[in-house]
Amino acid sequence: MQGGREGSWKYARSTKTVSTLTGWLNHMTSNLKYLAPNSRPQMSFQPIQGKILQQGKRGISRVLVSAKIKRKRIVTWGIRVDKMSSSLVTFTDKDTYQNIFDPERYLHTYYNPKSGIFVVDGYLDFALKKLHEYFTTRGVKGKTLIDIGQGPTMYQNLSACEAFDEIIGADYTDRNREYYERSLRNEPGTFDWSNLIQKVCDLEGKGTSVEEKKQKLKNTVKKTLKCDVLKSNPLEPLVLPKVDCVISLGCLGYACSDLDTYRNVLKNLSSLLKIGGNIIIAEVLNCNSYLSGGKRFFSLVLTEEFMRSAITEMGFEIVDLEVSYRKYDKDQFCKYDSSLLVLARKVRDV
CATH class of the missing domain: 3.40.50.150 (Vaccinia Virus protein VP39)
Incomplete structure (x- = not known):
C-alpha cells in the first residue's frame, strides 16, 4: 500500500464498535513500516486518527487513516475492509x-x-x-x-x-x-x-x-x-x-x-x-x-x-x-x- 492510494488491507477485520476499529487501525498504522515493505521503512510513523468514512449493513467498509512522519508531511490512506466475517480480538491481559x-x-x-x-x-x-x-x-x-x-x-x-x-x-x-x-x-x-x-x-x-x-x-x-x-x-x-x-x-x-x-x-x-x-x-x-x-x-x-x-x-x-x-x-x-x-x-x- 502506498500513500494516498486506496487498497485492501489483509489484516483489517470488522468490528461492532467504531472505537475498537479506530484504535486498532491507529496501532497498525504506528507499525506500518513493518507491515508495508514499500512504505519507506526509514520513516517513523505516528498515528493521528482513524476516521470512519462509510458504514453499511455488514459493518465498516472504508476507513480513513492519517499518519504523520518525521519529515512533517501528512500521508493519508483510504483502506477498504474486504472481509467482514470476524471480529477484532482485544488484548488479553x-x-x-x-x-x-x-x-x-x-x-x-x-x-x-x-x-x-x-x-x-x-x-x-x-x-x-x-x-x-x-x-x-x-x-x-x-x-x-x-x-x-x-x-x-x-x-x-x-x-x-x-x-x-x-x-x-x-x-x-x-x-x-x-x-x-x-x-x-x-x-x-x-x-x-x-x-x-x-x-x-x-x-x-x-x-x-x-x-x-x-x-x-x-x-x-x-x-x-x-x-x-x-x-x-x-x-x-x-x-x-x-x-x-x-x-x-x-x-x-x-x-x-x-x-x-x-x-x-x-x-x-x-x-x-x-x-x-x-x-x-x-x-x-x-x-x-x-x-x-x-x-x-x-x-x-x-x-x-x-x-x-x-x-x-x-x-x-x-x-x-x-x-x-x-x-x-x-x-x-x-x-x-x-x-x-x-x-x-x-x-x-x-
Whole structure:
C-alpha cells in the first residue's frame, strides 16, 4: 500500500464498535513500516486518527487513516475492509491468563499426537529439529538456561537439558507452572509427551530411552519461577546472576499489546543474559489470535522483517533465523501463515 492510494488491507477485520476499529487501525498504522515493505521503512510513523468514512449493513467498509512522519508531511490512506466475517480480538491481559487459561485443554488442542494443530501443520517437527541443531551443532551450551513463558509444555527443554547444567522454568500463571511441575513428576492425568520425547531421542541418535530422557529433564530443571516479561527484571523480586541462555517459545507475541512493547520485552529478557549469551525465540507470524478452551486470546501480528529489526535493535546479533510455512491452513483455532525460530547472540547492553 502506498500513500494516498486506496487498497485492501489483509489484516483489517470488522468490528461492532467504531472505537475498537479506530484504535486498532491507529496501532497498525504506528507499525506500518513493518507491515508495508514499500512504505519507506526509514520513516517513523505516528498515528493521528482513524476516521470512519462509510458504514453499511455488514459493518465498516472504508476507513480513513492519517499518519504523520518525521519529515512533517501528512500521508493519508483510504483502506477498504474486504472481509467482514470476524471480529477484532482485544488484548488479553496477564490477569485473564491467570484466571481462565486451561493448560490441559490447550495441550490437547495444539499438541495431541494425532490431531494437535502444531503437530498436523508441521510446527513441532520444525521446532524440534531447530532446537536440536542449536543445542548440538550450533554449540549453544552452558551452566544455566532460563525458559521464559514455558507454559505447560516441555518439548522446548528436551534438547536443552543435554547442553545445560540447570534449567529454570518461568511463567506468569500459577496453573502453567503447577502443570509443568506435575508433568516433570510424570503424575497420572498429565499430558503424555512420550511421542515427542522419542522423536528427540531419535534426532540425538544416542539410543536414549524415553524414560531416561524424562529423568534427565527432571534432574536438569531445578526450579520454576513466577515471571512477568513486562517488568524490567522479569523475575522480580528475585535478582539472579546473568545466565548463558534465555529461550522463549510461543510466548512473547501473546504477552505484548503492540510492537513497541515487544521491543521493550526483548530488552527486559536481555537483562537476564551475559554478554555473549544466547537467546532463542519462536513465534507464529501474521496471526492475530488463537482459540483455546473456548476462549479466543489475542496475538500480536508479527512479521519476519519486524523480528529481524527488533532483535538487532535490542543488542543482539542474529546467528540463525528460519521461517517455516505451515502445511495445514483450514483450522479456525490459530490462523497464521508461518512460524519463525531465531538464535541470536547478545553483543551489547541497550
